[in-house]
Amino acid sequence: MSELVLINVSGRDKPGLTSEITGIMGRYDVRILDIGQAVIHDHLTWGILTEIPDESKASSVIRELLFRLHALDLQVRFAPISEEEYQRWASGRNRACYIVTLMSRDIKAEQIARVSAITARHGLNIDNITRLSARPSLKPDDNRTACIEFSVRGTPEDPEALRTDFLHIAGELNVDVAFQEDSIFRRNRRLVVFDMDSTLIEAEVIDELAREAGVGAQVAEITEMAMQGKLDFSESFAERLALLKGLDESVLAGIAERLKLTEGAEHLLRTLKSLGYRTAILSGGFSYFARNLQQRLGIDYVYANELEIEDGKVTGRVSGPIVDGQRKADLLKEIARKENVSQEQVIAVGDGANDLPMLSQAGLGVAFRAKPLVKESARHSISNLGLDAILYLIGFRESETH
DSSP: OOEEEEEEEEEEOOTTHHHHHHHHHHTTTOEEEEEEEEEETTEEEEEEEEEESOGGGHHHHHHHHHHHHHHTTOEEEEEEEOHHHHHHHHHHTTSOEEEEEEEESSOOHHHHHHHHHHHHHTTOEEEEEEEOSOOOOSSOOTTOOEEEEEEEESOOSOHHHHHHHHHHHHHHHTOEEEEEEOOTTTTOOOEEEEOTBTTTBSSOHHHHHHHHHTOHHHHHHHHHHHHTTSSOHHHHHHHHHHTTTTOBTTHHHHHHHHOOBOTTHHHHHHHHHHTTOEEEEEEEEEHHHHHHHHHHHTOSEEEEEEEEEETTEEEEEEESOOOOHHHHHHHHHHHHHHHTOOGGGEEEEEOSGGGHHHHHHSSEEEEESOOHHHHHHSSEEEOSSOGGGHHHHTTOOGGGOO
16 A cells, blocks of 8 residues: 655755655655745755555655755655545645736735735635746845745635735735736737837827927826826817927927837837737827837837828827727737737736726736726736836746846
8 A cells, every 4th residue: 555745855955956865766666746846045945745655665765765865964854644635635736726926126024924815815825936036136226126926726706805905905015916817828928019108108298299389288187187087088189189289290209209118118028029929009199109119119010190290280180090998909809810819818008098998808908007097997007117027927037038
């Protein structure tokens, strides 16, 4: 009759350790039921669940392992596992699996404590904790990024309440917390679509144009109301455009030149391109500036409003249909069909109320540094890190994206 034994080893890591331990087990034809290892600051924690086929040989296996591990200055603990315990544990592996991603400038113990307490309160068990960000420097750095990923199992009774709890601590602790199903699509996204203004770039271009036209305060107020969802986008857009009538075309190049990319935008686009992702700008802004970004960042598709110019002057109108919220959602689906990818493989990123329709159509919709209404309505949000934090949401380690 076989015997199940859980073996836990800890101590300073050494090359060849796994080979040596499993080599001893191999001589007794031991079956491996589960295995896991973590090394933190050269300190090893190693666990292995074994089935020793002949119960009478169990003491020999344990004795030989104990002597060898002691000689290597490693601590070891052996724990017998009953068949009933094993079956109960193994059946739990079939429960739904989710990923909780904790992102911050620095990871603090309180953040982990609060996130793990929420998962426990909602009936989720943590299987694994992985650091995705690089090991941080001990020197002060204003541009730090830190990310820890929790793999959890279980089915939350109220997913919306779980999300609300995460949103609450995100605001309280200045962290971002994402909760996703660990499906086949999570690391297999193929298309990323971006809003432009206040997403890929830090400014709202129409506000920049308005300042040049001497109507900055009026237009900025309307823009803010529209982004918060308090005004219809198309109506507010037409109202703001009309205030630009007569602006000289020559100012456009100067504005394009001084537009500042959002933190992490270049790193994100460079990484996506190297991995074969397709990218698009779907903007309620203007194509003149979107095409400029397309050249700078290597973006594949651009859809934005065509600013109408006659005799070198802005007319206060656009040619063609306005790219509003519904148009963005339709374009997302159109590009996905053209690229032969499912909507589950699409990531959409935006900050305003007019981005919500496209965020809802994507497999991963991310509200980026968004207005409160948008942050509460979107399934995922990033407020404390740069755009390249999206790479953490799809499971990439920092070491994989340089």
